[in-house]
Amino acid sequence: MTATYELRAGATDLTERRRTGVSHGAVRDIERSPELTRIDWATDGSTTIGALVTADTVSSDARIRSGYPGLAAAAAGLATPQIRRAATIGGNLLQHNRCWYYRHPETSCLRKGGDSCPARTGNHHHGVIFDLGPCVAPHPSTLGAALLAYDATIATDRRTLPVADLFTPDDHHTLEPGELLTAVHLPAPATGEQAAYLRTISRAWAEWPIVEAVARLVITDGVITSAAVAVGGVAPVPMRLPDVESALTGKPPTAENLAAAAKPAAANATPLPMTAYKVPLLVATVEDVLHRAANIALE
């Protein structure tokens, strides 16, 4: 799966991997063309974000904040301010996972061409609870979870694909070697939709999430008419939660209903020996983010 060269955008992930010796080989800088660095607003209300637009811009752009508040909030919650000003939306989607074995220069693992996952048999405290593939590290892309909730489409220099198809439990992503992610396309937001993002961490800021969740709700006449919920930190890919979404649809957004709808979030979880603690945190995070999206406090 190794490309003959790796494409370099904001370089916040790649530079670190190359400094520690985890990644090497040739690098090609992506040319900063206007299409890659701007945000386009179509007349139908949809939006196209160039792949080199920074996380900081995604979080602070007034129109993204108003049309896609769950995405803007997710972008504001990731990494640190000085990284967000350099890191790009494309790079965030394609970054490599944060597994401490993968990142340690002295270890071998599946993603470094090894033949087994040392985290699975070793220390996987930050690992997945949906054990979908050989590697047990959660997918690191916060924006991936948010874009999944917004039904985004990805454009590359070769094709377009739903954002879900960018992710696979078997590799960092599904792009071919040398394939350039050029843009993220967001459909027009629904009228009156409300959204929220929540990152469950131990400190106040700047931490990889234990669990993170994005929720979009359309509430019409006191009833949830449409719901989209996506989570990160729990599986080797960002995940939508269809059971939670269907449990919400058609119900008034009461605390009882939101709590009941959050329950199936972990129904299919297959936690590892050291990650069972994430199961209740996933349910609680989903319950809380639904409350935030519905604009009611979770007591």
Place this chain on the structure above:
Amino acid sequence: MVKIEVNGEWREVDPGPDDTAVELLRDGLGLTGTKLVCGGGVCGACTIHVDGEPVVSCLLPVAALEGRSVATVEGLTRDGHPVPRAFAAHAALQCGFCTPGFVVEAVAFHDRWRAEHGTAEPPAEEVAAALAGHLCRCGAYAEIQAAVREACAGRFDEPGELSGPRREAGEKITGAARYTVDIRHDGQLEGVLLRSPHAHATVGTVDLSGALAVEGVRAAVELLGADRTVRYAGQEVAAVAAVDRRTAEAALAKIVVEYRKLPAVIGVDQALADGAPTVYQRGNRKPPNAAEGTATPAPWKGNVRGPMALFSTHRRRARNLIERARAAGDPLLVEGDFRTQAQAHTTLEPHAAVARFTGDTLEVHVSTQAVAELAKLIAKRFSLPEDKVRVIAEHVGGGFGSKAGVHAETVAAVTLARAAAAPVRVVFDRLAELSVTGHRPAARISLSLLADRDGNLAALRVHAYGDAGIAIGSMIAALGRLMYPAPAKELVDYDVVNHTPYGLPFRAPGAPPLSFALEQAVDEAARRLGRDPIALRQKWDPDPGRQRLYRWAAGLPVWQRESRRTGRFRRGVGVAAANWLYLWESDCAVALSVRGGRLTVSTAVQDMGTGSRSVLAATVAAGLGLAPSDVDVQLGDSVLPVGPGSGGSRTTATIAPAALSAVAKLKAELVARSRLSGARAAADGIRYAGGVLPWPEAIAAADDLRVEAKRPPDDATLSRSAPRAMAGAGVLGALFPVMMRLQGPMRIGRGYPSGVQVVEVEVDTKLGRTRVLRVHGGIAAGKLAVPELAAAQARGGIIQGVGFALYEERQFDPGTGLVLSANLEDYRIPGIADMPEIELHFDTEGYEHVPGGGVGLGEVATIPVAAAIANAVYDATGVRQYELPLRPDRVLSGKGAT
């Protein structure tokens, strides 16, 4: 070629594909104010402005800077911006290594804020969010927060010098301060270390020829000990010096090492298992010592060293009482098995040394907390005469216990410099820093505490198993002798050695782990006795300093408030007390010299952020009626009069009294030389027949002169009112100071520096997060040499305690023994938004026998934090916490057990 505007000047550079902005600025352009700390964008120390926006320079390729405008701390602070003045006025820094990054970020925030809001003061949360990507290990967050808010509010718009209570603040704020990592001699080489990937192996041949054949390599050396055995993954095996770091790293890969792998034990469980391989063979037990003192002899069994039970009293009786109470189901017997984790010092300046031989003299810049002692140790280690070794540490980016003694960076730098006949710099990366440069040993503590029907403490039993990796010297249970006297105490310490990196002293070694267990047990005893936890401590604890602090704590309004134990966010209040020792060094001296009418104070102490420069200047200035700025300070150089190491809270307690003695000597000398009739020294100046010549004038008029004074002993008469040194420790306690006197220059004085802290927390019972809302920190350590900096030490100790309580945790691979949490993402220290509100209360009595009236407080401030937080979490949730850190999963897992 890449064209970049740097601080207003266009430059053309030719970068390699992996060259980053931080390397270009520091190594290429000599702009060393920008610091490289984590290499991952987590800590913010390398932040620079690119087209006016603060970005991470350690991850930014130089190629990305084509045509852009870069501003570094040097450029941003030279034109009179208000943020630097605010940082100086608030002394918003300690060691200063993170400071340039904070300043750069704060300048941008200030400018943005002022453009949008004028001089409205920004809310604390907004400042915290803006600075969320910056870490300060010393814990200067409160001062930083205040400086940024006030600068935004326009309170520092008036042009002027950078001035404030911390003497060297200006140099640190502008990036001018030179740390060891910033040293650059002509022809200097870069040294890197090859480390063992195996936790346990013997080493056959080490073939260096491949490395030596690499172009640009100037030396390659072995670093193995005499037994050619590696006992932890990451142990240094060899080192290479080359013209630059990349060349040296490439050469490392060419070294061929013949390892014979041996079975290893990773962590206490594996070390204690039946038939476990042993770390040390009988007859070859030379473990490093993680304690500050000499390790007492003790028996070994497999990987266990101990029992060490010298501090017990009526041991059998304690055991009997507790066993009987347990058999009878006595509710006043409180028992628990507690676990505390290894805490990494995480100094932001890595371990670093630059060695250079000039003729037969060796000069070493080292990031060290003991310049004077280190020069002697290096001389011994390399068989050089002591007067041929000079150690320099102008600024030290944090130590906390991890930078005393000769460590691998120094050994490698000196060995390579000798082999290459050129200056060599060795700077550890963050992976090494968080893996192999020391930590507070982890511990398992079994504690039983028995109260009697009258509410007295009847017996205490503490068995502590310290895990300092391959090191020994854990002393945890023994400290239980010094607080809460009881008729019977069984206090037993063990070391469990295993194939993981060695521990080192860390801010009050042994005390925070014991406090976590003991102070929770006292809390539980109070609950079972139906007594107020402060009132019970007042009954059990005779220490006069803490008695005063208990009265203060009991009067805090928060202590009277009800806890909130319902709903999602629960609030609770907890208390814990702390006891530490008053240590000083008897061989240290301070010199005062007058040259051309100007006064200089000097001693071979170092300033690792604690403020030694400010303490010396303030002490001398106050004694002579001068302003501190009228006194020059020289330190951080082993050629100066012997100064103390910065450890055991002994720095200020050593240098301030010595400085006062030097002042008295200087006055006598000025009187003797004045030739004024009837001259004698008075408080305000030289009193003579014609009136008074004020000291400042006498100094200005004096011929050049120099006096030197040793640290005087404490006042024997005034001492009588203070508790004896090691009070409560019986015969052993009485012998202890005598034994210390026989061993070396360290002295233990009368009085226990003390702390009592009351903490308020909020626990999110949904997501498991514990927030420390407020810490009321009471400290009794006498008078404060420089009040602002004493407060900064106290706040820093509290914030490190919050990290220990809630976030910091070292994680291992159980198979290889590699430290997995070897970066600042996975090893989590508190950020600015995690800082509680801190209200300090200083009790300044009780140290009248110490010249100057006060002792050190850096350690006592950190001891009770985790225990007080755990007691507050119990108050909020009704669930006792037995394991640190109080991670979300741990706080939630006990939730149902109420």
